[in-house]
Amino acid sequence: MIPFNKPFITGKELSYIEDAVASGKLSGNGKYTRLAQTFFEEKYQFKKTLLTTSCTDALEMAAILIGIEPGDEVIMPSYTFVSTANAFVLRGAKIVFADSRSDHPGIDEESLKSLITKKTKAIVPVHYAGVACDMDMIMDLASAHNLYVIEDAAQAIDSYYTSRNGQRLPLGSIGHLATFSFHETKNISSGEGGLLAINDEQFVHRAEIIWEKGTNRASFFRGEINKYGWVDIGSSFLPSEITAAFLWAQLEHLKKIQEKRIQIWTRYDSHFSNKLELFGIKTPTIPSYAENNAHMYYIVAKDARQRDFILKRMKESGVLAVFHYLSLHKSEFFTDCHDGRDLPWTDLYSNMLIRMPFFLELTMDQVDQISQMLLDIAVEYEN
Amino acid sequence: MIPFNKPFITGKELSYIEDAVASGKLSGNGKYTRLAQTFFEEKYQFKKTLLTTSCTDALEMAAILIGIEPGDEVIMPSYTFVSTANAFVLRGAKIVFADSRSDHPGIDEESLKSLITKKTKAIVPVHYAGVACDMDMIMDLASAHNLYVIEDAAQAIDSYYTSRNGQRLPLGSIGHLATFSFHETKNISSGEGGLLAINDEQFVHRAEIIWEKGTNRASFFRGEINKYGWVDIGSSFLPSEITAAFLWAQLEHLKKIQEKRIQIWTRYDSHFSNKLELFGIKTPTIPSYAENNAHMYYIVAKDARQRDFILKRMKESGVLAVFHYLSLHKSEFFTDCHDGRDLPWTDLYSNMLIRMPFFLELTMDQVDQISQMLLDIAVEYEN
Numbered sequence: 001m002i003p004f005n006k007p008f009i010t011g012k013e014l015s016y017i018e019d020a021v022a023s024g025k026l027s028g029n030g031k032y033t034r035l036a037q038t039f040f041e042e043k044y045q046f047k048k049t050l051l052t053t054s055c056t057d058a059l060e061m062a063a064i065l066i067g068i069e070p071g072d073e074v075i076m077p078s079y080t081f082v083s084t085a086n087a088f089v090l091r092g093a094k095i096v097f098a099d100s101r102s103d104h105p106g107i108d109e110e111s112l113k114s115l116i117t118k119k120t121k122a123i124v125p126v127h128y129a130g131v132a133c134d135m136d137m138i139m140d141l142a143s144a145h146n147l148y149v150i151e152d153a154a155q156a157i158d159s160y161y162t163s164r165n166g167q168r169l170p171l172g173s174i175g176h177l178a179t180f181s182f183h184e185t186k187n188i189s190s191g192e193g194g195l196l197a198i199n200d201e202q203f204v205h206r207a208e209i210i211w212e213k214g215t216n217r218a219s220f221f222r223g224e225i226n227k228y229g230w231v232d233i234g235s236s237f238l239p240s241e242i243t244a245a246f247l248w249a250q251l252e253h254l255k256k257i258q259e260k261r262i263q264i265w266t267r268y269d270s271h272f273s274n275k276l277e278l279f280g281i282k283t284p285t286i287p288s289y290a291e292n293n294a295h296m297y298y299i300v301a302k303d304a305r306q307r308d309f310i311l312k313r314m315k316e317s318g319v320l321a322v323f324h325y326l327s328l329h330k331s332e333f334f335t336d337c338h339d340g341r342d343l344p345w346t347d348l349y350s351n352m353l354i355r356m357p358f359f360l361e362l363t364m365d366q367v368d369q370i371s372q373m374l375l376d377i378a379v380e381y382e383n
Numbered sequence: 384m385i386p387f388n389k390p391f392i393t394g395k396e397l398s399y400i401e402d403a404v405a406s407g408k409l410s411g412n413g414k415y416t417r418l419a420q421t422f423f424e425e426k427y428q429f430k431k432t433l434l435t436t437s438c439t440d441a442l443e444m445a446a447i448l449i450g451i452e453p454g455d456e457v458i459m460p461s462y463t464f465v466s467t468a469n470a471f472v473l474r475g476a477k478i479v480f481a482d483s484r485s486d487h488p489g490i491d492e493e494s495l496k497s498l499i500t501k502k503t504k505a506i507v508p509v510h511y512a513g514v515a516c517d518m519d520m521i522m523d524l525a526s527a528h529n530l531y532v533i534e535d536a537a538q539a540i541d542s543y544y545t546s547r548n549g550q551r552l553p554l555g556s557i558g559h560l561a562t563f564s565f566h567e568t569k570n571i572s573s574g575e576g577g578l579l580a581i582n583d584e585q586f587v588h589r590a591e592i593i594w595e596k597g598t599n600r601a602s603f604f605r606g607e608i609n610k611y612g613w614v615d616i617g618s619s620f621l622p623s624e625i626t627a628a629f630l631w632a633q634l635e636h637l638k639k640i641q642e643k644r645i646q647i648w649t650r651y652d653s654h655f656s657n658k659l660e661l662f663g664i665k666t667p668t669i670p671s672y673a674e675n676n677a678h679m680y681y682i683v684a685k686d687a688r689q690r691d692f693i694l695k696r697m698k699e700s701g702v703l704a705v706f707h708y709l710s711l712h713k714s715e716f717f718t719d720c721h722d723g724r725d726l727p728w729t730d731l732y733s734n735m736l737i738r739m740p741f742f743l744e745l746t747m748d749q750v751d752q753i754s755q756m757l758l759d760i761a762v763e764y765e766n
Contacts, residue, residue, distance in 0.1 A: 007408070054618075057436075086596060230468070231715045233473055236440060
């Protein structure tokens, strides 16, 4: 049986957790939290980062920071994880769902302008599969309409965007705020975990307060104030040092992890490109301005029936390929709130996208075997 | 140097984390989460429990579950951690702060009746130092006014209340909902962590949905439904299996941990009771209906000047005794929202309470040494 995902350890996680215990600090904002945050700030040029217990929590921090109030509108793709929306719904926002692109599950940048109203407060592009949205177009639009941009970079660690002036920018460093996930399926993981990246200076001070339960405790420990207290809303967004120590071990291996993942991705693609199209199945498109962080290898079946056949037959053969998001605009929670616009590409990816098994310990032999299996099933479906 | 707190490991934490990695599941709601939840449900007769990333998050779940809406009033002590309040403020509640008791930092049950209005939705008693509030009185009042009771049992794991009919009830099993903390300073710890205990059946189903980001994923994995989706608000309240595995190792040692903590508490008390009162310093009161889970040993100085002198001199001698909460009704965030009532006992504990070093590895010799040091400082202060 080949699972869809399999967590791994680099070997250092447990000794770093032991070190955290020995240091006398297991609650949040200790040595390993600072090591991880400094790593992200230096490597990806984020102005300030804060580890969180999940990407969901990082999104909730973003919603608080941009001051979402009941009635504010937030534009995001319907083809995304429920947390992208819920984080803003919790603060009273009205979600306006955009469609995906025809060539990619990412948000259809061309459609955004028509969705902006006087109540729009933010755009939340999701870098699906770690592949960049057209950030120049989104940032221009946001700037023209005085909107915040929060990059949902849950899947996009170590991925890049080349701007129209030729700058190569890490995803998450472009919007006013950005959020990352370290959930077990992500390239770098701490089981559950996340990161808020702050690029707009105006949010740095308050972010730290919100992160520490609405207190100015961080300033207190830096010796900037005499005592700390309740100064704002907030939550316990920070993870323990156990979580941070685990994450730090993975970050030390980021380069090796990425090399191996890119190898897996490339191997899948070598089997599939030019071959799957014979069966009406599409392989991933990487726009010219985007790089590929090998978070995921997905294919898009020609219809729902073919998709379901493939998933079923692969499972019977011991391989767990899986579908992904369901259109949020058609969910039980949101369907009555949606404005009735058709989002055909969202529905298409909901019904036809397949994610291939993808984890660090996957061997090239296994990739070859899975790929051949898929090709055989595609032939079988035609007959 | 003797710190105020020192986290410990029982020895099994790391092998359980390794086991979780090997099992292929590091995100939340796996084997160790279920082991821990079952343990709590069986040992303490909670109807249903859900691990959370913090007690703060458990309180936020409670606020969502009881349907807090803007303008609803929630009564709680002012002498508590900021999260007790913030969790409800985030949902738009108006906090009505009650004073502490004269003989104990817990909420003054006698004062509650006068604070109830038509807008009151809930009472949140905090079992300070793990010592029970008068739950019969609180539950009667709640029942008479149709209010919810949420026990903030952050410090109260393995503590009990004897009801007026002679039943011995675990704290957290009495209110409609209850919340626990596994922060590093708590008896049982996972660095950061918490638990929501649900005693009122009506909340069980929705709690699981809110916990899983507003999706019915838990039902899906139990095979009760065909596919899962967005059905409600919610967040990523669940901790990773790394955190749960760590916690499970501690839970296995709960009995030994509690025996040692009670030994430490009793040793402090044997040095202090009858001696500190000569200097105007009070030792803890445990009401007859309450038991002591040895979460904390605190004393109450005769005034702020004596308190500060003791803290300063102990620190100079290498012992970190610490103060605790600051009156929330006087905080920067809340002072303009407070209705002006004087809460003298809250202010007294804010200004005069001292927590003694308290952790599992503290030896009896160290307790003796710290206690003698305190007695010497009390004499020194008089001269």
